[in-house]
Amino acid sequence: MKKKVxxxxxxxxxxxxxxxxxxxxxxxxxxxxxxxxxxxxxxxxxxxxxxxxxxxxxxxxxxxxxDYSFEIIVKSYQSSYWQAAVTGVNQKAEExxxxxxxxxxxxxxxxxxQVNMLNxxxxxAPNGIGLAACDQDACLxxxxxALDKGIPVVxxxxxxxxxxxxxxYATVATDNYAAGATAAENLYPALKDKIASATAPxxxxxxxxxxxxxxxxxxxxxxxxxFAELASADGKTVAVIGNEYYxxxxxxxxxxxxxxxxxxxxxxAQTTVELCATEASVILNKADTIGMFGSNQVAAExxxxxxxxxxxxxxxxxxxxxxxxxxxxxxxxxxxxSGKMFGAVTQxxxxxxxxxxxxxxxxxxxxxxxxxxxxxxxxxxxNMEDNSIAPNLYD
Amino acid sequence: MGKNKSVIxxxxxxxxxxxxxxxxxxxxxxxxxPDFRKYTTVMSILDYSYYIALMAIGVTFPLITGGVDLSxxxxxxxxxxxxxxxxxxKGWPVWAGILVTLLLSITIGLLNGVLxxxxxxxxxLATLCTCMITRGLGSIFSKGFGIxxxxxxAPGSWFRNIFKITVNGTKIxxxxxxxxxxxxxxxxxxxxxxxxxxxxxxxxxxxATILSGINVRFYHIMAYVISGFFAGLAAIAxxxxxxxxxxxxxxxxxxxxIGGAIIGGVSASGGFGSIEGSLIGVFVICLxxxxxxxxxxxxxxxxxxxxxxLISAVMVDIMKRKKETA
Numbered sequence: 043m044k045k046k047v048x049x050x051x052x053x054x055x056x057x058x059x060x061x062x063x064x065x066x067x068x069x070x071x072x073x074x075x076x077x078x079x080x081x082x083x084x085x086x087x088x089x090x091x092x093x094x095x096x097x098x099x100x101x102x103x104x105x106x107x108x109d110y111s112f113e114i115i116v117k118s119y120q121s122s123y124w125q126a127a128v129t130g131v132n133q134k135a136e137e138x139x140x141x142x143x144x145x146x147x148x149x150x151x152x153x154x155x156q157v158n159m160l161n162x163x164x165x166x167a168p169n170g171i172g173l174a175a176c177d178q179d180a181c182l183x184x185x186x187x188a189l190d191k192g193i194p195v196v197x198x199x200x201x202x203x204x205x206x207x208x209x210x211y212a213t214v215a216t217d218n219y220a221a222g223a224t225a226a227e228n229l230y231p232a233l234k235d236k237i238a239s240a241t242a243p244x245x246x247x248x249x250x251x252x253x254x255x256x257x258x259x260x261x262x263x264x265x266x267x268x269f270a271e272l273a274s275a276d277g278k279t280v281a282v283i284g285n286e287y288y289x290x291x292x293x294x295x296x297x298x299x300x301x302x303x304x305x306x307x308x309x310x311a312q313t314t315v316e317l318c319a320t321e322a323s324v325i326l327n328k329a330d331t332i333g334m335f336g337s338n339q340v341a342a343e344x345x346x347x348x349x350x351x352x353x354x355x356x357x358x359x360x361x362x363x364x365x366x367x368x369x370x371x372x373x374x375x376x377x378x379x380s381g382k383m384f385g386a387v388t389q390x391x392x393x394x395x396x397x398x399x400x401x402x403x404x405x406x407x408x409x410x411x412x413x414x415x416x417x418x419x420x421x422x423x424x425n426m427e428d429n430s431i432a433p434n435l436y437d
Numbered sequence: 438m439g440k441n442k443s444v445i446x447x448x449x450x451x452x453x454x455x456x457x458x459x460x461x462x463x464x465x466x467x468x469x470x471p472d473f474r475k476y477t478t479v480m481s482i483l484d485y486s487y488y489i490a491l492m493a494i495g496v497t498f499p500l501i502t503g504g505v506d507l508s509x510x511x512x513x514x515x516x517x518x519x520x521x522x523x524x525x526x527k528g529w530p531v532w533a534g535i536l537v538t539l540l541l542s543i544t545i546g547l548l549n550g551v552l553x554x555x556x557x558x559x560x561x562l563a564t565l566c567t568c569m570i571t572r573g574l575g576s577i578f579s580k581g582f583g584i585x586x587x588x589x590x591a592p593g594s595w596f597r598n599i600f601k602i603t604v605n606g607t608k609i610x611x612x613x614x615x616x617x618x619x620x621x622x623x624x625x626x627x628x629x630x631x632x633x634x635x636x637x638x639x640x641x642x643x644x645a646t647i648l649s650g651i652n653v654r655f656y657h658i659m660a661y662v663i664s665g666f667f668a669g670l671a672a673i674a675x676x677x678x679x680x681x682x683x684x685x686x687x688x689x690x691x692x693x694x695i696g697g698a699i700i701g702g703v704s705a706s707g708g709f710g711s712i713e714g715s716l717i718g719v720f721v722i723c724l725x726x727x728x729x730x731x732x733x734x735x736x737x738x739x740x741x742x743x744x745x746x747l748i749s750a751v752m753v754d755i756m757k758r759k760k761e762t763a
Contacts, residue, residue, distance in 0.1 A: 118582075285735065311736035314686055315679045316485050317726075323481050324730045327472035339583070343681050350589065350601075350678075351480040351608060372525075372585045373680050380590065437585075 109141065110406045112399065113163035114172040115156060116146035117199065123370075123391050123436040124174075127199070130395025131172070138403050143168075153177040160184045164193060170211075170402035174199040185209040194405045198398040199391070212411045214397045216389045218257045221418025222264025225335055225366045225387045228420045230272040232384065233333050236359045237278060237303060246305045246333040247325030249341040251313040253287035261337040261368060266292045266305050278302040285309040304330075310344075318344025326352050326363060334365040339374065342367030342386065346377050357381045357423075368418075370435040378423055385422030388434045393417070451702035451753065452714045459720050466728035473731045480601075483610040486723040487600060487674035488513065490616045492694035493701075493715040494623050495667025498660040500698055501627075503640045503707025504553060504560030506661060508545060508567035509668035510690030515575035516542045517672040517682045521584035524593065531593040539669040545571060546665015550658030564661075568688070576684040583683040586676040597677045612674060616716070619670075623663075624712040636660050640707030696743070697722045700750040704758070721746060 114131050116124045128144050135142040145163070147155035156176045161184050163171050171188060173195055175181050181202060188195050189209035197205075198214040237244055246269060250262040266288060270280040281301035282292050288307040289295050298304060306325055310317030318336070322345040325331055334355075336342030345365050349355045355377075356362030367374050367386035377383035393416050401411050421431045466473040492509045499506045520538030523529040529537075545567055552563035587593040600612030627633035635656035638646040647653050676682060701718025703710030722743060729739040 308730070309736055311740050312689060315681060315683075317736070319679070320481070320485065320727050321730055321736070323478070323727075324472070327475065327478065327731075339681070340683065343679075347679055348481065351477045351484060353477075371583065371681065373588050376588050376591065 109139075110169040110403060111141035111143070111166075112170045112172060112402045113166060113168045114142050114144045114395075114398065115159050115163060115174065116144065117156070117174045117176050118146050118148060118152070126433050126436060127174070127391035127395040129433060130392040130397075131399050132395075133392075134396040134399035138399065140399065140403055140406075142399060146174075147176065153180045157181060157184060161187070164188050164191060167191070168193065169406040170194045170196065172196050172198055172398040172402055173202075175202050178202055179204065182206065194402070196398050196401050196405070196411075198394045211405050212401050212413050214394050214401065214414045214416060216257075216394075216418055217415030218260035218418075219264035220415065221368070221387050221389065222261035222266075222335075222337065223268035224264075224418045224420050225261075225368065226265045226268035226272065228385055228387075228422075229333055229335065229364060229366045230269055232364055233359055234276065236332055237273060238276065240302070243302055243304055243330060245325070245328055245331040246303060246335070247322070247331055248284075248288075248305060248307045248335045248337065249318050249322050249325075249344055250285070250288065250307065250309050250337045251318060251340045251344075253285055253309050258337055259287065259291070262288055262307065263292055265335050265337065266307070269305060270294060270296075270303075273303045280305065282307065313340060315340055315344050315347060319347035322348035323352065326354055331363055332359065334363060336365070336367050339367075339369040339371050342369070342383070343371070343373050346373060346382065349382060355382050355384075357384055370437070372437045375426070375435060375437075378421070378426065381423065385420055387418040387420055388431070389418055390416050390434050391436070392433045451757075452711065452717060454753075455701055455714065455717045455721060455750075459717060459724060462721065462724040462728060466724070466731055470728075470731040473728060478727070478731075480608050480610055482723055482727045483613050484601065484678045485727065486719060487612045487616060487678065488671040489690070489693050489697060489723060490716055490719045491619070491667050491671035491674055492690065493697045493719045494616075494619055494712055495664040495671075496691070496694050497623075497698050497703055497710055497712055497715045498627070498636050498663045499549075499560060499564075500695065500703045500705075501636050501640045501707055501710045502560075502657060502660045503643070504660070505564060505695065506549060506664040506668075507561065507564040507691050508549060508571055509664060509671070509694060510692070511568050511572040511575065511687040512542060512545050512665065512668045513672045513675055513690055514682055514684065514687030515545075515571035515578070516669050517586075517676045518575040518579040518584050518684055520672070521586045521676060521682055522579050524586065525584055531587065531596050535596060535673055538672050539666065542665045542667075542669025542672065543662060544665075546662040546668070547658065549665060550661035553661060554654045554657035568691075572685065572687065575687075579682075579684050583681050585681045588680055596673065600674060600677045612677075620712050620716050627712055632656060632659050632663075637709060640704075641709070693722050693726075694719065696747045699754070700747060702754075705751055705754055706758075718750070 116127055118124055124146065131142055131144060145159045153176045157180050160173065160181055164184060164187055171193055175197060182204060185195060186206045189206050194211045195209055196212050196214065197210050201213040201215055202210060248262060248265060250258050252258055266282055273280050279296060279301045280303045281296035281298040282289050282305045283298050284307035308321035308325060310321050318341050326348050334345050336345045354363045355365050364384040367383055370388050374383060374386055378385060397414050397416060404411050419431055419434060425431050426435065496506050496509055516538045519541055520534040523537055524531055524534035549564050549567050552558045553560045589597055602609050602611050635651055639653060639657055697719030698715040699705055700721050701714035703715060725739065725743050729742065
């Protein structure tokens, strides 16, 4: 894989140099119109990104985008999540005709290695740097250096809230609140009839591995608020019970005594699968439970672990509880394929990679940019193989 | 009252009390929550208890020597990550992955034993170091990512049947049988073999044991090897029940096992304890962990209550010892 990417990059670079040498006057022309808000994943099937002929797009891009070079640093090189991000980066680079150099440490925990890579990237004096920081604080000094040297940085996947003013031009990261809402938008229609015909209150469970991080709480609240909104629109009253943080921070916690739909939020004492499973068991065991949502891989797998003994999950709302998950991984993917899990929301590393290169090019072109929230995509057994979804489903 | 009799009654006494606590907890949770009475809940409690029970059986040995093994929790995750990595990423057969898991656990146990017994490091410190080492090692072996062992139904998922089989649609907690057999086996080892007797001897009076010409080093190391090996078994149980293993986790598992052992009557300062007591103690922890959410108690309260139960168990131990020396 690495070799192939390298070969593609090298050939792209060679062709780009050739063309740049022939007619570099056009280099300053603005980049082709490509609004960042669009989900680029849908435009370009990723299947053969690495094999794609480099000549053509490079030629197009050089004419339009100039021979910029960007350094891209991912959190690590080993998971398919990051491989998908790198695929997105390379796709967009070919499309825009820019040079990219992707690096990343062995593991997401190799923070010092990544800082080294960032420093090396700064020394290479590129037109911009795309950074998925392993650690929010470790990169601050390097970012100051980048700022001093006038090298723009775009963060992707994770933001750096304390970055020196002006060093980070934009952050490309999943809008977790919207991603949580996506789960509700897809789960609710499947349960709608059951909720409408219910004679007694029904229960929706939500397992969040904690109540402290931005990503998890946003997803949890996004799901609660959207589900409540959809149910209210159909004339049902909703109450939120369980973990205090989520109850107090959702839009409307309602009244449990009179509610038609009860959303019960469980948070384990620690972020481990077995505690998530215990919490999930409790809700899955209740006779009035009709739906579940696990807001990350651990929580979703906790629900599946609980179901190993309970056997109550399925895809038919009449006879089973419908569970929605988050992220991918072989356990969740397997459960969706086998019909144990109704579906899940995946983040879009592919789109993140593409958008990052796009924004870097815009910055190099002198355009103003702003943060880009990327979408979460719903997937279930019907669309797992789609070109727009499959590259985002990492093991 | 003869001293022998008091020791026996003390050991049997605490075990008996704890057994009553276990029964009391079961009755209480069953009375309050109808869902708790379901067979599936029993299955879940047993499923989630195997890895703690196995760790507790093993850690009872270092505890009885007057030491402790803090590395079993992160060790469990490290062994499981390593075995799982070889199976899932490298395509090794499952049995080979399990073998490596166990060999690695024995190696870390041996390292603990050497640090404590030969290098004379305080057990707390030595195993704290290996706790950190295994935590880092796990992340390195798995390249920093979670590993999912073969899920049920997938090729290579036979190892799950070690712990649970389905007969005519009913799930049978086979793992509990193995845990019980291992308890019987290790209780025999503790009470009727040199390894066990010298483990107790080291804990009650190390100097005297050395002076009596026993190869204390060897038997001291063995206590940690047993602890490591059982953490390896626990790693297999954990992988079979929970599938996905996340690097960086595992810290805290050892406290549940150690807490269970101490509730079950292992002296916090070494010298005596029993394997069956440790198992009963583990079930107090597991019942609290599983049962408290059923009565609608938030997670943080569960931890507080588990802590309070542990304090009372240690208090009972201390009070009895005071009475004995008085």
